[in-house]
Amino acid sequence: MASVTFSKVGKAFGSTSVVSDLDLELTDGSMTVLVGPSGCGKTTSLRMLAGLEQVSAGTIHIGDRDVTALEPKDRDIAMVFQNYALYPHLTVRENIAFPLRAKKTARAEALRRADEIAESLGLGALVERKPKDLSGGQQQRVAIGRAIIREPAVFLFDEPLSNLDAKLRVETRTELLRLQRQLGITSLYVTHDQEEAMTLSDRIVVMREGRIAQAGPPGEVYRRPADTFVATFVGSPKMNLVDGTVTGGELRTESGVRISVGGPQASSVTIGVRADDLILTPDADGAAVVELVELLGPRAIITVRSADQQLTSVVEAAALTEITVGATVGLSARDVHRFDAATGRRLDA
Structure with a gap:
């Protein structure tokens, strides 16, 4: 586990600035949620932390390590995507175990750990199934299990629940929050759904046009919005x-x-x-x-x-x-x- 620090981080595509002067700290073991309208820079910020986008300015630290120029594989992060990204030819057990197998962990040990994690996610009876035989919620839990088994320093979640229907979204959100609290792994979560952000976060960061409009505990942001943008974005119905x-x-x-x-x-x-x-x-x-x-x-x-x-x-x-x-x-x-x-x-x- 580790803290994460963005220091004056910026990202530009040509002459277009997408993220500007991003100063943000994720405390060790916290769940921080970036929320905002499409195009506000939240996903780009997450991808810079993952190493999937090159930083144009500033630095990113995970713990005491400057990871700004490191490859994604060297950052000790695990990422859960919107589209699950499961291997269709592998079973649930094999999908979850894959990161360990990629690190040359003995097959028996990797599968044993996969079974433990599948059980904790309510997937114990499904470990022999292929992804095509699972519901959307079950597939997402497999993707989360595959991230958990790596025991990373930081979890990254890129709108992982957006493909689920309303009922499954609530159920999976509750399970995700329980797991994050249980594991205590520093997490950065991106969503455009302000209700999801309020429910999941220890700290909510509202972004607008590449900058932080307001950051703080969700209750504080709701009760004392810094400006009219935050006031109308956070809360349903809007203010x-x-x-x-x-x-x-x-x-x-x-x-x-x-x-x-x-x-x-x-x-x-x-x-x-x-x-x-x-x-x-x-x-x-x-x-x-x-x-x-x-x-x-x-x-x-x-x-x-x-x-x-x-x-x-x-x-x-x-x-x-x-x-x-x-x-x-x-x-x-x-x-x-x-x-x-x-x-x-x-x-x-």
Whole structure:
């Protein structure tokens, strides 16, 4: 096991910069998740750590070793890909054992270790099957087992669950988290799914246009987003953002939107309100109209429109007797985030 340090790392393809001034430390035994929209540089960052992309600037260390110029095979890393990359002609046991066999480990010892790992992954009854006889979730667990058997210093995961259906994704995510905690191997995980990032990470790193927009424990990033980009990217449904001025504890916009938010008066402010914190009150004279109700079991996602602003709220299903499509409601906020309207940066950071 080892820590990982990116120091002023950059990557450019010709004149196009993909990653710039990346300063990031993965502490020993941690699970760090890079998340962001397509093209933000998260996969390129992971591939530079793996040695699959050459670094244009800066250095990368694994523990005390400078691995910036080392070949992938010399970095003591194991990588789990999106497409499983299993050998179709080998059994589950043989696929898992392959890294040891490649290092000339005795066949009996390699297969014994493979059987132990297969059992820990719930694959004990499937060790004689070929990949074509497995489900997507089972194939991904074989790929994870093949990475585990190497006992690397660092695990790298490149969107490993994106090919699975929703149910399998949740099940495999839970198993992956359990294994990482059990093994205590430093891990870097790349995903575009912010829910996956929040669930898996000790530390979440939100990237935008090749730079870190915010990094920290997932709860902190959710509760105190550094800017409007992070605010709307982390959290589902995404945060409501409304531009206006706060006067007498009420946010007012030029188009007539009014939301009770409390707090001091401010000018040129963007108010952010999580859907869980936007309170709808049945009111015949209310400023908003209910446009859409999406029932999700005990809760519902309500879309309302006030003037030209569309807002989202999450309410208990029991409230739907009064909050129906076409009903008018008043708006207030239980908790608000204030951002500078010009820069998008958090005002109380």
